[in-house]
Amino acid sequence: MDTMRERFASVAADLLDTDPRVAVVLADISADAFAQARRRHPDRVVNLGIREQLLISVAGGMALAGMRPIAHTFASFLVERPFEQIKLDLTHQGVGAVLVSSGASFDYSASGRTHQSPGDVALLSTLPGWTVQVPGHPDEAGTMLRAAAAGGGLVYLRLSGLANAAPLVGSGEEFTVLRRGTEATIVAVGPLADAVIEAASGMDVTVLYASTVRPFDRHTLRATLGAPVVVLVEPYLAGTSVPEVASALADLPHRVLGLGVSRAELRRYGTPQEHQAAHGLDAASLRERIAGFIDTGVAAETGGPHRLPARSLA
Amino acid sequence: MTDVSTAPTYSYADLPDLMAMMTGDEKHDLAAESTLDVLWVLYDRVLRLSPATADAESRDRFYLSKGHGPMAFYAILTAKGFIEPDALPGYGRFDSVLGQHPDRNLVPGAEISSGSLGHGLPLAVGTALGLRALGLTQDRVFVLTGDGELDEGSGHEAIAFAGRAGLEALHCVVVDNSSASYGWPGGIETRFAAEGWSAVRVSGRDHDALEAALTAPHPGRPHAVVAVI
Numbered sequence: 001m002d003t004m005r006e007r008f009a010s011v012a013a014d015l016l017d018t019d020p021r022v023a024v025v026l027a028d029i030s031a032d033a034f035a036q037a038r039r040r041h042p043d044r045v046v047n048l049g050i051r052e053q054l055l056i057s058v059a060g061g062m063a064l065a066g067m068r069p070i071a072h073t074f075a076s077f078l079v080e081r082p083f084e085q086i087k088l089d090l091t092h093q094g095v096g097a098v099l100v101s102s103g104a105s106f107d108y109s110a111s112g113r114t115h116q117s118p119g120d121v122a123l124l125s126t127l128p129g130w131t132v133q134v135p136g137h138p139d140e141a142g143t144m145l146r147a148a149a150a151g152g153g154l155v156y157l158r159l160s161g162l163a164n165a166a167p168l169v170g171s172g173e174e175f176t177v178l179r180r181g182t183e184a185t186i187v188a189v190g191p192l193a194d195a196v197i198e199a200a201s202g203m204d205v206t207v208l209y210a211s212t213v214r215p216f217d218r219h220t221l222r223a224t225l226g227a228p229v230v231v232l233v234e235p236y237l238a239g240t241s242v243p244e245v246a247s248a249l250a251d252l253p254h255r256v257l258g259l260g261v262s263r264a265e266l267r268r269y270g271t272p273q274e275h276q277a278a279h280g281l282d283a284a285s286l287r288e289r290i291a292g293f294i295d296t297g298v299a300a301e302t303g304g305p306h307r308l309p310a311r312s313l314a
Numbered sequence: 315m316t317d318v319s320t321a322p323t324y325s326y327a328d329l330p331d332l333m334a335m336m337t338g339d340e341k342h343d344l345a346a347e348s349t350l351d352v353l354w355v356l357y358d359r360v361l362r363l364s365p366a367t368a369d370a371e372s373r374d375r376f377y378l379s380k381g382h383g384p385m386a387f388y389a390i391l392t393a394k395g396f397i398e399p400d401a402l403p404g405y406g407r408f409d410s411v412l413g414q415h416p417d418r419n420l421v422p423g424a425e426i427s428s429g430s431l432g433h434g435l436p437l438a439v440g441t442a443l444g445l446r447a448l449g450l451t452q453d454r455v456f457v458l459t460g461d462g463e464l465d466e467g468s469g470h471e472a473i474a475f476a477g478r479a480g481l482e483a484l485h486c487v488v489v490d491n492s493s494a495s496y497g498w499p500g501g502i503e504t505r506f507a508a509e510g511w512s513a514v515r516v517s518g519r520d521h522d523a524l525e526a527a528l529t530a531p532h533p534g535r536p537h538a539v540v541a542v543i
Contacts, residue, residue, distance in 0.1 A: 023447055025440075043447040046479075051471040054436050061440020064425070066371060067447060069440075084430065085468075089437055092427050094419050 004159035005102045007138040008145060009033035012070055012100075015149045016041045021068045022149055027055045029073040030102070056082045059097040060089035068096070068149055074108075075101035075117035075158065083123055091127050096152045100145065104160035104191075105236050105261045106275035109268075118237045118261035124156055125214060125240065131155045131173070132214035134190030134235065139167040140211055160235065162191040162272060173212040175220040181205040184229040184294045185221065187245075189213060192235045192281060199286035205294070213241055218248035228254035231290050233281070237261055257293045259286065268308065278308060324393035326354050332389035336405035336412070348491045348518065348543045349458060350386040355524040356456060356487070357390050365395045368423060372450050375441055377426045377457040379434020380489065381415040388412055388421070396423030432466025435459055435486055439472045442484040442536075456485040456528075461502050461540075462493035470505070476536045477510030484536035485528065486511075489518055491543040506538035513538040 002010070009030065015022045016037050023044040024034060031038075031047045038045035044067075048054050052073060059069035071078065078101045079086065090097050101120065108115035124130050131153060135141040141159055148155040169176045175187070178197065181204040188196035189210045200207055206224050210217065213234075221230070230245050239258030246256065261279050268278060276282050280289060324332070329350060333339075357363075362374040378387050388405070391397045397412075404410030411420040415429025428434055438457040445453045463469065476484050488502055498505065503513040512532035516523045518541030527539045 021448075023444070043443070046443055048471075048475050051475060053432075053468040054439065054471040054475060057433060057436030057468065057472070058440035058443060061437040061442070062444035062447075063440075064375075064437065065441045065444025065448060065450075067444045085433070085436075088427070088430055089433055092417075093437075094427075 002138055003161060004135060004138045004141040004163065005030065005161075006033070007142045008072070008100055008102070008159060011142045011145050013037040015070075015146065016044055019068065019149065021066065023062055023067050023069045025055055025058050025062070025069050025071040027052050027073045027077065029077070052077045053082045053085050056085035057089045059099075060085070060093055060095055063090075063095035063097055064093065068098070068152070070098040070100060070145075070149065072100045072102070074103040074115060075120045076103065076115055079120040079123055079156070080117055086124070087127060090154060091129060096154055098145070098148045098155045098157065100157045100159060102159045102161075104158060104162065106272050107161040109270055109272045109275045112269065113265055113267070120156075120158065121213065121234070121236045122240045129154050130214055131212065132158070133212050134158045134160075135211050136164040136190040136193050136209070137167040138163065140169060144211070158190070158236075160191050162235065162276070164191055164194040168193055168209045169211050173215060173217065175208040175210045175217040177206070177220070177224055178209050179205070179207040180224065181207075182226040184227060184231060184290075185225060186231045186233060186290060187221070187241070189232070189234045189241075192233050195276075195281065195283045195286055196233050198283035199290060203291065203294070205290075216241060216244035216248070218244065221245065221248050225249075228252045229294060230254065230256045231293060232256070232258045232260070233286060234258070234260040235281070237263065255293075255297060257289075259289060266308075326358070328393060329354065329386070329389045332392050332399065332402060333385045335399065335402040336385050336388065347383065347386040348460075348489050349380065349383075351519050351521060352458065352487055352489060352524055352541045353386055353390050355521050355528065357394050359521075359525045360528045361456065362454075365423070368396070371448075372453055374453060375425055375438075375455045377428075377434045377438050377441075377455065378416060378424065379426075379428055379438075379457050379459040380431070380463050381428030384412075384414070384416050387416065387424075391421070391423040394423075397421065431463040432468035435469050436472040438484055438486070439476050439481065442476070442481040443479070445483050446481070451483075454483050454485060456487060458487045458489065460493060461488060461490040461498060462495075464488065464498070464502060464505075465494055465496075473506055473511070474509050477506070480510070480534050481536045482532065482534055486536065486538045487528070488538060488540045489543060490540050501540065503538060503540045511536045511538045513540070515540040515542060517541070518543040
């Protein structure tokens with residue numbers, strides 16, 4: 001199976017062949033993967049060099065000319081570094097574009113904080129009009145990219161090296177009901193679905209799978225709600241979608257727990273799996289935290305850097 | 315859309331009156347606006363752009379990057395039939411479309427929303443690339459910036475890439491009124507020339523010199539006109 005990033009390159013190359021308004025804009029990252037497509041479409045595969053402010057602005061300017069730009073680099077340099085360009089050169093101009101990131105929260109676990117972007121979805125949540133998609137499988141990523149390119153709006157596609165074993169949904173914006181239960185609803189986002197399914201084994205809970213998180217499918221959450229107890233499991237900054245749940249359940253006394261990547265810096269290297277566990281997002285940690293919250297209402301502090309032993313060169 | 319065949323025609327001499335409708339200021343102060351002459355020359359002599367063609371796919375584009383103090387821009391859009399004169403007195407008010415920075419979604423004829431510095435030239439690079447990809451080889455993009463605005467690093471990402479990409483459709487007018495806190499030793503045009511642009515320096519008040527500079531051929535390269543005030 002190819003990775004989401006490899007699927008992005010192959011699907012985008014196909015879109016370049018079939019849709020004359022599609023352009024791919026790069027800032028060195030993944031340029032090799034588009035070398036062949038660039039030879040076929042030299043005016044529509046543009047590598048700007050290491051210029052991420054220009055990456056977003058060029059997408060905006062291409063859209064003003066009538067193109068459908070797809071801009072891509074690592075999430076930290078696509079969303080966080082040029083955030084004002086996203087706010088002004090895309091959203092405020094009123095044009096559409098597709099932003100496709102790779103790297104996610106800790107794909108580059110050994111590269112450290114500079115290459116990790118747990119805050120990207122929270123940042124984009126401050127802007128109106130964005131569709132934010134977090135595929136859990138390369139098949140989902142490909143389907144979402146085709147739909148995004150065919151549309152005209154603002155779409156953020158957040159690719160990750162972490163993936164579920166099988167696709168769970170097409171490109172729809174509605175949540176998928178994986179299991180029904182009565183004591184709580186767990187919303188599993190993108191590539192954390194497999195861990196959530198394992199963690200919830202034997203629990204009397206509803207499990208919803210979310211690969212589109214903006215707009216947030218409040219209708220399905222509400223329509224499938226048993227006890228008004230909701231646990232969000234997001235592969236980016238913990239609590240990012242808690243306000244969405246709070247709005248969906250505003251007229252109900254409810255409890256909500258937002259699990260995800262810790263705000264505190266980990267300052268550790270190693271593998272993505274080690275980071276997933278360190279943030280309390282592996283199946284065993286999730287099971288403990290979810291069960292504890294359902295039973296006692298207490299959010300157990302399993303994850304986060306404060307749990308790790310201190311290190312020192314001394 | 316304004317029907318230009320019946321609209322009153324305005325000349326350069328009418329611009330201070332139109333600007334005074336927005337500000338209530340003395341007309342002779344308004345004539346000193348740094349962008350007035352270059353904007354007039356662009357809209358009166360250079361741009362292939364009118365209210366009738368404002369939505370055409372094939373046309374010239376003008377991006378006002380230096381969006382602060384847009385009275386001269388609004389006055390010229392009025393003179394050229396994009397804006398109705400009766401919109402001018404509302405300038406800056408809650409229910410007006412004319413803000414202290416232009417919003418392309420509100421102002422007829424404003425092709426980008428600007429105000430935050432350092433966005434217009436990078437956007438124009440994208441549009442020039444888009445026009446090239448769409449085969450619209452007759453269309454040009456003109457962007458107006460300033461020597462102070464070029465303090466922003468984003469402009470230099472755009473200058474370097476556009477030069478190397480040979481974006482002939484791209485034209486950058488830099489109004490140089492010595493407002494950059496630390497200046498540009500050797501002249502701001504040298505930054506463009508070093509990156510492969512065609513670059514000239516002219517008086518920002520001399521209409522014939524501006525027209526000649528803005529329309530000078532520059533095959534295979536983007537073109538910068540530094541208009542000195």
